[in-house]
Amino acid sequence: MTALSLLVILSLPANADTKDTLVVGRLVLSGSEIQNDDIQPKAEAIVRGMSDLGVSKVKILELNSISKMIDALDNGDVDWVTDTLFPALIYAEYTNADIFEQRFKSGLPKFYSVFFVRKESNLDSIDHLERKTLAFGNAFSSGSYFAPYYELNERRYTLVRYGAKLDDEVIGKRRIYYKFSSNESEVVKKVIGVKADIGVMSNFDYDALPAEQKDQLKIIHKTAAFVKYVEAVRGDLELEIKKRLKQLIMEHNENREESVLTVDNERTTRFYKFVGEGRDGFVYMRSLVEHGTIPVLIEKKEKQKKKSYFY
DSSP, X not given: OEEEEEEEEEEOOSOTTXXXXXXXXXXXXXXXXXXXXXXXXXXXXXXHTOGGGTOOEEEEEEEOOHHHHHHHHHTTSOOEEEEEHHHHHHHHHHHOOEEEEOOBTTBOOEEOEEEEEETTOSOOOGGGOTTOEEEOOOTTOIIIIIHHHHHHHHTTOEEEETTOOOOXXXXXXXXXXXXXXXXXXXXXXXXXXXXXXXXXEEHHHHHTSOXXXXXXXXXXXXXXXXXXXXXXXXXXXOHHHHHHHHHHHHHHHHTOOOOOOOOSOOOOSTTTTTTTOSHHHHHHHHHHHHTTSSOOOSOOOOOOOOOOOOO
């Protein structure tokens, strides 16, 4: 599935011709889970509330990689990004962006990940996957990489890239071999085609699979629910603009009428009781990125050392 992530760039250079423009960008990334068909009206609504700060115009810009997004945030070119959980955590950790959950009038949108196998498989539990092969989706996916990887790590599995040479630290450990796929369709093909024992994806993507594919699969595990959409605002943006931007984003989102997932597999452990709801949840999840608990598969970048206190 190819979808679009939302980023908004606020151009405020000394040039009077551009200082009044809110530049809205789209992150075009194969396998992305977020769709922003309302990107134009949303940005226009935000701009209407910033006229007293000198911002009155909207322009669209497209970027096509997480690395470019990081660079744009780091360089001060990007001020606002809407994305799913894992990319937003990466932006926050690598650029010191401030992040907060997106809430609708009906509540907080969430997702959970499902682990599935071929219907005829004798696998029936996530606790019995040692030495099996797993198909992840996109390496920046929240539903088909971040949440499943975290779940397996919590269950003390060692995840090894399929075909990688084993070193002394891995030999003898309880391990799972994994492969990446470009999108959810490729994950399903790997499982049905016996190129992987297990597949993972978000509940939304699994529910959207054709009936003929789901008839060949069975779910053996569901993770806890995680916050689905996250807003990120550049940490060193001018304070008055940042505060107004956050206020208007939250007001716009909270006026939206959309159905919100009701989950029956919530947990109350140290991590799952907040799953990204509020400061403590995001601080904890950022630590998963900071310490490599969930590997970020981009080229090494120097992280910002500045602290931000805007949430």
